Amino acid sequence: MPLHADQKYITALLHHDQRLISEIYQRFAPNMKAYLLSRGCSEDDAGDVFQEALIDIYKLANDKQFVLTCPFEAFLLLLCKRKFINKTKKTSLTVVTNGEEDAYTHIPDDANAGAAEHVAQVEKEQLVMLVLDEMGNCKEVILKSLLKKPQEEIAEELGMTYAYYRKRKSNCMGELAELVRNKPQFKELVS
Amino acid sequence: MTYTYSDIDAYLNGELTAEEQQQFEQELRSNQQLQEQVNAYRLLNSTVGKHQQAEQTLPQLKQILDPLTHQYFKKEKAKVFTMKRTMYMLAAAASIVLILLVALPGTSPDDYSFDDMPGAIVRGTETDKAKAAQLFNNKQYAEAAKAFQQLKTTGTPDAAVDFYLGISLLKTEQYAEALPLFEILANGTSVYAEDANFFAALSAYHLQQSEKAKQYAEKVKEGSRYWKNAKAIIKKLK
Numbered sequence: 001m002p003l004h005a006d007q008k009y010i011t012a013l014l015h016h017d018q019r020l021i022s023e024i025y026q027r028f029a030p031n032m033k034a035y036l037l038s039r040g041c042s043e044d045d046a047g048d049v050f051q052e053a054l055i056d057i058y059k060l061a062n063d064k065q066f067v068l069t070c071p072f073e074a075f076l077l078l079l080c081k082r083k084f085i086n087k088t089k090k091t092s093l094t095v096v097t098n099g100e101e102d103a104y105t106h107i108p109d110d111a112n113a114g115a116a117e118h119v120a121q122v123e124k125e126q127l128v129m130l131v132l133d134e135m136g137n138c139k140e141v142i143l144k145s146l147l148k149k150p151q152e153e154i155a156e157e158l159g160m161t162y163a164y165y166r167k168r169k170s171n172c173m174g175e176l177a178e179l180v181r182n183k184p185q186f187k188e189l190v191s
Numbered sequence: 192m193t194y195t196y197s198d199i200d201a202y203l204n205g206e207l208t209a210e211e212q213q214q215f216e217q218e219l220r221s222n223q224q225l226q227e228q229v230n231a232y233r234l235l236n237s238t239v240g241k242h243q244q245a246e247q248t249l250p251q252l253k254q255i256l257d258p259l260t261h262q263y264f265k266k267e268k269a270k271v272f273t274m275k276r277t278m279y280m281l282a283a284a285a286s287i288v289l290i291l292l293v294a295l296p297g298t299s300p301d302d303y304s305f306d307d308m309p310g311a312i313v314r315g316t317e318t319d320k321a322k323a324a325q326l327f328n329n330k331q332y333a334e335a336a337k338a339f340q341q342l343k344t345t346g347t348p349d350a351a352v353d354f355y356l357g358i359s360l361l362k363t364e365q366y367a368e369a370l371p372l373f374e375i376l377a378n379g380t381s382v383y384a385e386d387a388n389f390f391a392a393l394s395a396y397h398l399q400q401s402e403k404a405k406q407y408a409e410k411v412k413e414g415s416r417y418w419k420n421a422k423a424i425i426k427k428l429k
Contacts, residue, residue, distance in 0.1 A: 013252065016248075016251055016252055016255060018255050018309075018349065018350075018351050019348075019349060019350055019381065021259065022381060025259045025262070025263050025382070026380075026382060029259075033263065043264055043265060046264050047261070047263070047264025048260075050260065050264065051257075051260045055252070055253075055256070058245060058249070058252055059245040062242070062244055062245040063241040063244075125238050125241075128235060128238050128239065129238075129239070129242050132239060142239060143243055146236065146239055146240040147243075166197065169200065170196040170197040170200035170201075171196060173196055173200065173232055173235060173236070174196030174232075176235055177196075177228065177231040177232060181231065
């Protein structure tokens with residue numbers, strides 16, 4: 001799929017470009033707010049959902065490899081919808097189902113497939129980070145191993161011999177891979 | 192042959208001997224499970240590395256996002272009082288208003304507030320913009336104006352720099368320099384456009400350009416934080 005013209009907003013987030021980030025809010029926040037409020041979301045929660053969605057996109061695109069293949073608004077809308085639904089599952093919030101979607105009739109139908117693909121990627125990566133977060137010592141080993149410094153130095157910092165550190169690191173990565181693969185949500189995301 | 196995650200790690204890091212690498216790749220071509228394991232290992236490496244890197248620069252991004260989210264979404268929470276307390280408060284407020292009406296003049300055009308410039312704190316590196324923002328937020332307006340002007344000569348156009356430079360110039364009574372900046376912002380599409388109407392009006396008011404001051408003051412919408420100040424300008428011009 002070709003790169004969409006809205007890639008400029010991805011670049012703006014990566015470069016902390018205040019002017020274009022302001023434009024993101026100016027163009028997309030009012031509709032998103034109206035949509036979320038119509039679904040029973042509070043103003044405060046709507047702000048959190050919108051900002052968290054932008055941060056998710058920032059993390060997804062951080063290696064500068066991400067290519068946006070749909071309108072930014074379609075991606076943002078779907079991400080906000082998913083985040084809001086997840087929020088309602090964790091709290092006592094209920095989703096109002098008769099809200100208006102009129103504000104988004106300008107988004108073409110074919111944009112939704114691209115947006116769904118991007119959102120699935122965000123959720124897959126979040127799942128990896130969530131699993132990693134629960135891995136105790138392995139988390140430390142994996143995170144340190146990815147720092148841009150000599151591996152021998154990292155082994156020393158962790159109080160391990162270099163040989164043991166290498167073995168431990170690859171075992172931890174293997175464990176992470178298996179844990180992620182066995183998560184039902186992961187199977188849903190890749191199916 | 193069975194390969195472990197240690198072997199996969201060594202393969203991806205280019206640490207196998209030529210012969211070992213050849214054997215590994217031969218197995219990789221026919222073994223679907225090994226292919227999945229290598230792909231997963233590679234993907235996890237890049238995902239975790241990417242997220243870890245993003246976390247390091249996230250505070251800088253939040254400095255930009257927080258005020259915008261607040262501006263577009265958040266509403267100050269209303270306080271709930273009992274009826275009795277509300278009545279006392281209303282009575283007290285009415286008395287204060289009466290005293291102020293008798294003893295003091297109305298809102299002054301110069302009695303305005305503004306937000307701190309975002310982006311003043313940058314972890315690790317201190318950019319020129321962050322330094323200028325720090326000077327502004329510390330109320331060192333003359334120094335901030337110089338720093339913003341320097342940024343304008345070297346950097347790309349930035350509405351935030353123009354807006355805070357304008358306020359720095361107003362604070363140091365350089366109204367003639369401030370006015371064109373606010374006029375451009377007021378006629379532009381940045382988030383500062385609405386507020387710039389008031390500051391353009393204020394600059395023109397101090398330069399005794401009454402028509403222009405009135406024209407910009409009238410553009411300030413009811414509900415704007417500067418609406419009262421704009422009204423005060425119009426009142427003073429009558």
